[in-house]
Amino acid sequence: MDVPVRILDDGAWVSVDDSREVGVSDLWRLSEHDFCECEVADVLLEAFFEIRPNDDRVEVRAVGHCITCGERGSMGWLTIGRVENGQFVPSDPSREHRITPA
Template sequence: MDVPVRILDDGAWISVDDSRQVGVSDLWRLTDHEFCGCETADVLLEAFFEVRPNGERIEVRAVGHCITCGERGSMGWLTIGHVEDGAFVPSDPAADHRIRQPGK
């Protein structure tokens, strides 16, 4: 089953199956990343600029800043959820997330 994904409201929301599902107001915990020098980065997302389905996963690229060290920038692919039985299941932003670099 195809599930449409897109960016809404100038990068503030990710729509999955025509419903706003993930916004930029959450802190995402990054453990395997190249975003900043912190071993574990708590990143406040500021805007989404790319979204894609990748198998059952929904992935985004976003810009944000680490609340620990203050580093700002863009990141590789972050999994924000997955599709299970045709329904979107969001990831927990507080869980440890691995960032995959663009092109991977």
């Protein structure tokens, strides 16, 4: 089943199946050296700028900053959720995530 995904509100929200699902206000834990030199970075997302479905995953590229070291920048592909049985299941931002290079 195809599920439409898009970015809304100047990069502030990700819409999945015409419903706002993920916003930029969460801290995402990113694995070692995926975003900055911190062992595990807590990154506050500031804006989404690209989105794609990848098999059953929904992935975004975003801009953000690490609240520990202050590094700012864009990142590769971050999985923000999955589509299971036609329903969106968001990823837990507090769990450690890996970034796929852009």
